[in-house]
Amino acid sequence: MSFHDSELSDILENDAREALYHNVHDIVEYVQGNFCEPGLSEIGNTFSPLGNEETLNLKQEIFNDLSLPSNVSYQQELPPVYTVPLKVCNEEYAGPYNFDVSIIPNGSKNPWVYSASLNKVFIDMGAHFPVDFRLNSRDLEGLYVRVTPSFSSLQHSQELVFRCVQHEQPQFNKDVPPHVRQHIIRCPSNDKAFYLGDRDNNQRLSVLFPLSYPQAGTDAVREMFVFVCKSSCPTGMNRKPIEIIFTLEKYDGEILGRRILNVRICSCPKRDKEKEEKDSVSKSTAPTGKKRKLEPKDKKIPSGDESKDKNMHSVTIEVPGKANILQILKFSQDLMAGEVMRNPQKNEQYVEAYKKLQAQVNQLQQ
Known part of the structure; x- marks a missing residue:
């Protein structure tokens, strides 16, 4: 037995x-x-x-x-506060217990690498990587850790992060419940993990699991995570940078700590890490205050919009799934916002189109 x-x-x-x-x-x-x-x-x-x-x-x-240790009773039921708002905070917060998240150093042959300068993990899809959680003290029972993926850019921060259409198909999800298939991150080391939120109901997706006690001889609790979709998938993250928000929460949902980790899921983690670190150094060492050669005043600078078609066009398409049509509308919004920025003087058509698209998005989200 x-x-x-x-x-x-x-x-x-x-x-x-x-x-x-x-x-x-x-x-x-x-x-x-x-x-x-x-x-x-x-x-x-x-x-x-x-x-x-x-x-x-x-x-x-x-x-x-x-x-269990003395005076500890393990909470078996689901916490009453389990939804995550669309507007999530990504500010680091150690909290009263000095909540800390550590990435374990790895060898060169592992399918993931960590950049300390970027605070970013570069990892291949399907690869497992360990994360250590630490508290300097613990006088409360029923503590949970929530793992929430979010787009790191301010422009896309309120959009949902979910798997692409291809990787969500049944052949890639053997023995996986339907409500779990839309999540891009899994916690296979913890069978008490809850996969919360629903893309179809415009709810942000997150993984919630009870924080256990460190084993003898260590001060950290280790959990394994795996990503099941790539950053480049066009019907998913679509190359938009993401970050993982780790929050320490009480049983009633009160946040006691928050840590942020940037992530890129790719096929060549080491190559992408070296490239991004090089780009980061180049930007930080770019010369400032250097004189630039001014263009002659009589030289006409093209506005870039003289030959553009500014006539309003309409098209009707049929797309299965509310989430998919929302992505199309938001992508169109991004295009119009870009045109407004590039044409600050003559942008009435783009502003009007942006407002109409926003109205359609709001109507679908009701």
Whole structure:
């Protein structure tokens, strides 16, 4: 007989728990033979050989006493506050427990690399990578960690992050529940993880799991994560940069800490890391205050919009799924916003088109 993980803590390893369980009867006999003084009949009766039913009851009591630290009761039910607003905060916040998230250093042959200068993980799709969670103290029970992917650019920060159409197909999701398929990140190391939110209902997706206690000899709790979609997938993240927001939360949803990690899911993590680090250095060392050669005043600078077609056009398309049509409308909004920025003087048509697209988005999101 073995106990399920949901009934045990991290205090004892699996092998130690099983060994303790199967040797409870021998332990009882040893205590009876070595610690019970002769003539004490009451104690002798207390440690007399047990029947099968009594032994099982004693085993259960021992495991109940050793499963969790004192004054800790594990919360089995789903926390009452489980939704994440579309406007998520991405400011670092250590909180009262000095919440810390650490990336484990890896070798050169691993399918993921971490850039300390960019605070960014470059990882191949389907690769597992470990993350350590630390608290400087813990006087509360029922603490959770929420993992929320979000677009890092301010322009797209309120958009939902979800898997592309191709990777969400059933052939890529064997034995995966339908509500989990839309998530880009999984936590396979924790079978108590909840996959929350729904793209079709315009709810931000997140993964929530109870924060266990560190095992003996360590001050961190390690969890494994895996990404199941690429940053370049056109019907998913579509090359927009993303960040993972780790939040430490109480049972009632109060946030006690927040850490941010930038992520790029790609086929060549090492190459992309070196390229982005090089680009970052180039931008930081760009010369400033250097005189530029001015163009002659009589030289006509083309406005860029003289030959553009500014006539209003309309088209009707049929697309399955509300989420897909929302993505098309938001992409069109981005195009119009770009035209407004490039044509600050004559942009009435683009502003009008942007407002109409926004009205359609609002109508679909109701």
